[in-house]
Amino acid sequence: MNNSKSPLRIVQWTTGKVAGESIKAILERPNLELVGVYAYSPEKSGQDVGDLIQLGRKLGIKATHDIGELIALNPDCVVYMPLHPNVEHLEQLLRAGINIVSTASFMTGRSYGEEARSRLEQAAQAGNASLFGSGINPGWVDNLTVAASGLCKEVNQVRIVESFNIGLWAGDANQDALGWGRPKGDPNHAKDVEEATGPFADAVEAIAILFDYTLDEVRCDVEFAYATQELDVPGRTVPQGTVAGIMAKWLGISNGLPVIEATVQWVVGDDITPAWDIAMAYLIEINGTPKINMRVEVLPDLTLPMEELMVIGFMFPATPVVNAIPSVVDARAGIVTYADLKPVSSIIAAKPLKTQTTIPLLVAEPEQSPQPVSTGAAAVPLEGRWSVTVKGPTGAQETELVIEQKNGEYSGVQTGQGMSSPILDVKYEGNTLSWINQVTKPMKLKVQFQGIIEGNTMTGKCKAGFMGKYPFTATKMD
DSSP states (O other): OOOSSSEEEEEEEEOOOOHHHHHHHHHHHEEEEEEEEEOSGGGGTTSSSSOOOTTTTSSSSSBBBOHHHHHHTTTTTEEESSSSSSSSHHHHHHTOOOOOEEEESSSSGGGGHHHHHHHHHHHHHHOOOEEEEIIIIIIIIHHHHHHGGOSSSSSEEEEEEEEEOOOOGGTTTGGGGGGGGTTTTTTHHHHHHHHHHHHHHHHHHHHHHHHOOOOSEEEEEEEEEHHHHHHHHETTEOOOTTTTEEEEEEEEETTTTTEEEEEEEEESSSOOESOOOSSSEEEEEEEESOOOEEEEEEOOOOOOHHHHHHHHHGHHHHHHHHHHHHHTHHHHHHSEEEEGGGGOOOOOOOOOOOOOGGGGGGSOOOOOOOOOOOOOOOOOOOOOEEEEEEETTEEEEEEEEEEEEEEEEEEEEEEEEEEEEEEEEEEEEEEEEEEEEEOOOOSSEEEEEEEEEEEOOOOOOEEEEEHHHHHEEEEOOO
């Protein structure tokens, strides 16, 4: 427990993508002070941490591979974020009296196995230290769900579904165990997914702890979806017919009933069968009296450059544990969950709000074709150049569309931000035009356009893969 007003002394464990976002968050908090960093690779030892995480400035803190050096710094807390946890390292830190917050597949220790969980509990008690794990999900979403149940007289079932297209991040090493692109019916794939999503068993148990409820068992059911064509996924090879969608349902059973369900529904592309409806949100159902349904959308600052939007997903798991540090330092000794902590919040930083009106555009809309509205304008030839403006997540995007016709078939090219690509699957029926633009930079993305042509103007919407739908307008140039 820290009884002083001075900032808590923090050591960051590893310098990967999630850890880099953790370091940035620690640096911004007046109640935290970064005093040391552990580098997994010995060759990183001695390098300035600012260089290692590409911060753009030096921090004057050099990474080290020596655990003893970090313990000697007498930190209040270690932010533990390796890709694969090391129980002996965790024990060493806890016995030294150092609190730990972690994103390393830890919430209750269930997925580590009972022997490892017992060792960690004993080490924490011996050092009078706390061990806490979280992330956005499992973790933050589970705590939010149980808090929402405070409105209910009783709760009969809790369901949380994480439903996302994660193709943008599928190339990261933490996705290796899921088996994207494995053949249909590949032996032991379901078992491998169960092992890879084991922390969601912790989530089920942690939710039960928050409800002060005892479960009879926790089990996992796995389903797959398959690519209907070869998918263009950064960092992954996903041929037609291979696994492109995974649904793992972790069920907490009581009296034969699934009273707690934590499900992940992940896909890496749109062209899959079965054609799952991907919400791009966390869907929460609390079935009780009354029934509560929540759709939780975690939205980035859409005014950021696309390069920053691409790494924002690594911030989401980092910030819940960074924000929990003060409460964890004040918590009882042992393995702790949100049930043991004071309310966890971020810090308030008063800043002028950036003007943007893009958030409503991310709300899912019914799948329907634009309805033609006749204005009596004279028809113009489809062929030629069109100036197309998309009101996208980072502001208005200007492109030029060139349409050609040959032997009754339409084709063309769309150009924007110095890049050109052929348009595909061009269809012109009545006054409705649709086409597909395959964007390659700053990421690979299939953008589907559909609009109504009235005279020399066109209005409609485009679906930019997993990023949602946005309106566009176009004007005939010649």
